[in-house]
Amino acid sequence: MKVLVTGSAGFIGSTLALRLLERGDEVVGIDNLSDYYEVELKEARLDRLRAFGGFTDLRLGLEDREGIAAAFAEHGPDLVVNLAAQAGVRYSIENPLAYVDTNVLGFAHILEGCRHNGVEHLVYASSSSVYGANTRMPFSVHDNVDHPLSLYAASKKANELMAHTYSHLYRLPTTGLRFFTVYGPWGRPDMALFLFTRAILEGRPIRVFNYGRHRRDFTYIDDIVEGVIRVLDRIPEPNPAWNGDLPDAATSSAPYRLYNIGNNRPVELMHYIEVLERCLGRQAEKEMLPLQPGDVPDTYADVADLVEQLDYKPATTVEDGVARFVDWYRGYYGA
Numbered sequence: 001m002k003v004l005v006t007g008s009a010g011f012i013g014s015t016l017a018l019r020l021l022e023r024g025d026e027v028v029g030i031d032n033l034s035d036y037y038e039v040e041l042k043e044a045r046l047d048r049l050r051a052f053g054g055f056t057d058l059r060l061g062l063e064d065r066e067g068i069a070a071a072f073a074e075h076g077p078d079l080v081v082n083l084a085a086q087a088g089v090r091y092s093i094e095n096p097l098a099y100v101d102t103n104v105l106g107f108a109h110i111l112e113g114c115r116h117n118g119v120e121h122l123v124y125a126s127s128s129s130v131y132g133a134n135t136r137m138p139f140s141v142h143d144n145v146d147h148p149l150s151l152y153a154a155s156k157k158a159n160e161l162m163a164h165t166y167s168h169l170y171r172l173p174t175t176g177l178r179f180f181t182v183y184g185p186w187g188r189p190d191m192a193l194f195l196f197t198r199a200i201l202e203g204r205p206i207r208v209f210n211y212g213r214h215r216r217d218f219t220y221i222d223d224i225v226e227g228v229i230r231v232l233d234r235i236p237e238p239n240p241a242w243n244g245d246l247p248d249a250a251t252s253s254a255p256y257r258l259y260n261i262g263n264n265r266p267v268e269l270m271h272y273i274e275v276l277e278r279c280l281g282r283q284a285e286k287e288m289l290p291l292q293p294g295d296v297p298d299t300y301a302d303v304a305d306l307v308e309q310l311d312y313k314p315a316t317t318v319e320d321g322v323a324r325f326v327d328w329y330r331g332y333y334g335a
Helices: 011-022 039-050 065-075 089-094 096-116 151-170 192-201 221-232 269-280 304-310 318-333
Strands: 002-006 026-031 055-059 079-082 121-127 174-179 206-208 256-261 286-288
Touching: 002 011, 002 065, 011 026, 011 039, 011 221, 026 039, 026 065, 039 055, 065 096, 079 096, 079 221, 089 096, 089 151, 096 121, 096 151, 121 151, 121 221, 151 174, 151 256, 174 221, 192 206, 192 269, 192 318, 206 269, 221 256, 221 304, 256 304, 269 318
Parallel strands: 002 026, 002 079, 026 055, 079 121, 121 174, 174 256, 206 286
Antiparallel strands: none
């Protein structure tokens, strides 16, 4: 298959592209190498992909309507995985329009490319952030999620709504994946594990929000990618039992699906830090701070649909995952 992967220089995108190339798929990668975080890390991720003859590297932003249309027309992908986005809950508070440009307008360009070029299945990244003010745990894809707490979350919810419209009007099969706090080797430098590791090794204090009391459903990168591939290979069909009187948010009378991909095992932030301290062999100096605007206190994924329909459940413990990250970090940075 020929798979178009947007965000191919990103954390999840590059890891997914590598797995697809290793199994023999052709991959057309799209990335604009934005400077939201260090471009050198993105280039290093791409170097892993350039070793494969089946990889095509395109330098594009999703906002480039004509460029995206031309990429679809020239390369004719069978499948599309949209992972490119302006990421970060906290940054969305400072610069909300960046999220409209990339996550909303850019996603519309991807949908149009799929619609006009016979794409068999569009899989796209949503986020656990869409659960917003919801407090019933674990978070279920069948629940209403109309109270986002950041524009980042709102943009991801918008993606789900836009995808459903295209599934309904044009019968484009779409699947949205709500990722839960992804971490691991080749991760993003703006995420907690990366920030904590760098600060501890440099002897600087770490900033611990919500006084360390919140819990996250930390999900290891390889578990995320395995879930994406299983979903990609299963093209959604309309749910014959869908009922507009009692609408199910996760399915539709159109070829549309939503899944959570999370570890289904929330971990307190302080325990996560303790695991990291053991792996580094150093104690962290902690600056305890209140919950940040836009953050939610806890995340916890209900993955029953993933297990039932795809026979898959993420299983990597934070002890194993953090250890693998630390090994990679020391090797990559010589730390």
